[in-house]
Amino acid sequence: MKKAITVLPGDGIGPEVTAAAVHVLQAIAKRFQHEFEFHYAAIGGAAIDTHGQPLPDETIASCSTADAVLLGSVGGPKWDANPPELRPEKGLLALRKQFNLYANLRPVKSYKALESASPLKAEHVSGTDFVIVRELTGGLYFSEPRKKTSDMAADTLVYTRKEIERIVDSAFQLARTRKGKVTSVDKANVLASSKLWREIVEEKKKGYPDVEVEHILVDAAAMQLIREPSSFDVIVTENLFGDILSDEASMITGSLGMLPSASLRDDEFGVYEPIHGSAPDIAGQGKANPAGAILSAAMMLRHSFGMAVEAQAIETAVENVLEDGYFTADLHGGRILSTDAWTAKVIEELDSESVSESICFSYISG
Ligand SMILES: NC(=O)C1=CN([C@@H]2O[C@H](COP(=O)(O)OP(=O)(O)OC[C@H]3O[C@@H](n4cnc5c(N)ncnc54)[C@H](O)[C@@H]3O)[C@@H](O)[C@H]2O)C=CC1
Numbered sequence: 001m002k003k004a005i006t007v008l009p010g011d012g013i014g015p016e017v018t019a020a021a022v023h024v025l026q027a028i029a030k031r032f033q034h035e036f037e038f039h040y041a042a043i044g045g046a047a048i049d050t051h052g053q054p055l056p057d058e059t060i061a062s063c064s065t066a067d068a069v070l071l072g073s074v075g076g077p078k079w080d081a082n083p084p085e086l087r088p089e090k091g092l093l094a095l096r097k098q099f100n101l102y103a104n105l106r107p108v109k110s111y112k113a114l115e116s117a118s119p120l121k122a123e124h125v126s127g128t129d130f131v132i133v134r135e136l137t138g139g140l141y142f143s144e145p146r147k148k149t150s151d152m153a154a155d156t157l158v159y160t161r162k163e164i165e166r167i168v169d170s171a172f173q174l175a176r177t178r179k180g181k182v183t184s185v186d187k188a189n190v191l192a193s194s195k196l197w198r199e200i201v202e203e204k205k206k207g208y209p210d211v212e213v214e215h216i217l218v219d220a221a222a223m224q225l226i227r228e229p230s231s232f233d234v235i236v237t238e239n240l241f242g243d244i245l246s247d248e249a250s251m252i253t254g255s256l257g258m259l260p261s262a263s264l265r266d267d268e269f270g271v272y273e274p275i276h277g278s279a280p281d282i283a284g285q286g287k288a289n290p291a292g293a294i295l296s297a298a299m300m301l302r303h304s305f306g307m308a309v310e311a312q313a314i315e316t317a318v319e320n321v322l323e324d325g326y327f328t329a330d331l332h333g334g335r336i337l338s339t340d341a342w343t344a345k346v347i348e349e350l351d352s353e354s355v356s357e358s359i360c361f362s363y364i365s366g
């Protein structure tokens with residue numbers, strides 16, 4: 001199958017982790033006889049430097065003609081003093097809005113091999129398997145009006161019924177394919193937007209009688225994620241809460257570098273991005289964990305290209321490399337490899353006999 005992928009490496013460790021994911025995709029293309037065409041375009045600080053804006057028209061054009069987009073990360077101290085319209089993060093937010101990517105799926109799954117890398121006790125980590133469904137194109141990050149003087153500052157939190165309904169529907173539909181439970185996270189004891197959110201979840205649940213629903217306030221949710229992460233299946237929440245809770249949740253697995261994400265709309269198109277930022281403190285040192293980006297590529301294969309077997313091959317290879325005790329510098333307890341060396345292990349694993357046998361078996365049985 002022939003597919004066009006636009007790669008937006010961005011800033012900091014973005015180019016390192018997207019390079020890793022592209023290498024893995026090339027290995028998949030070779031093994032399964034697909035043709036992946038990679039087109040590179042600028043976003044974030046890199047785009048400000050070359051094009052004078054964080055989301056150039058050429059980048060939008062490239063993404064518009066692509067089957068899917070692989071993104072690294074944006075931002076860094078070089079651009080921190082820039083005015084708001086010339087901040088790297090503005091490019092990422094504009095990309096999400098431009099392509100109407102309202103549903104950001106962030107799977108959080110524990111790995112046996114990483115139980116000791118997590119700051120949580122192994123018995124708490126074990127069995128963790130949930131997805132955060134984060135609303136991605138509304139809320140405070142798209143605040144209008146937004147104002148700042150030296151004496152006051154204001155951001156506006158707006159959600160429309162339509163925005164809440166579609167993300168809540170996404171969560172219910174996802175729960176039906178999993179363990180059948182939705183946890184809606186809000187701050188309905190204080191915020192008007194959260195009160196509407198909760199009302200809509202209550203209305204929507206009538207259409208999904210097979211799905212169990214619970215409501216939890218965001219502060220308690222932050223606690224419950226640490227106390228009993230295995231109690232969650234699908235968490236649905238607004239933009240800011242989802243951003244914060246997913247970084248917290250990443251540590252259950254051992255590192256922020258482990259979590260992938262898919263930013264989706266109603267068709268197959270998607271932007272696939274690790275949840276972490278540009279990590280300026282480790283950029284250019286071969287210390288970045290590329291697992292989040294590599295697993296994002298697997299999500300791309302499954303969702304945008306319908307390549308479930310290929311996606312599973314990547315996920316199995318990542319798991320096996322961790323099982324073999326090969327870690328990156330952010331994870332404690334294994335043999336530490338550089339970003340490139342760890343990626344090479346994943347590709348070696350993909351090429352290995354055991355993975356190819358399980359793939360053949362899946363083809364036959366699937
Ligand atoms: N999606 C995106 O592009 C995002 C961009 N940012 C931007 O990134 C810049 C840095 O933000 P921070 O708050 O430091 O968050 P960050 O996510 O870049 O880093 C937080 C910490 O986690 C570590 N880390 C992150 N990803 C890692 C990986 N793959 N492997 C190993 N360690 C990893 C970093 O070294 C750092 O110690 C800022 O300019 C921020 O605005 C932040 C979050 C998301």
Ligand SMILES: CC(C)CC(=O)C(=O)O
Nearest residue numbers: 089092093141243275276
């Ligand atoms: C620009 C930020 C909203 C990016 C971020 O932290 C995220 O999407 O996780």
Ligand SMILES: [Mg+2]
Nearest residue numbers: 243244247275
């Ligand atoms: Mg974030």
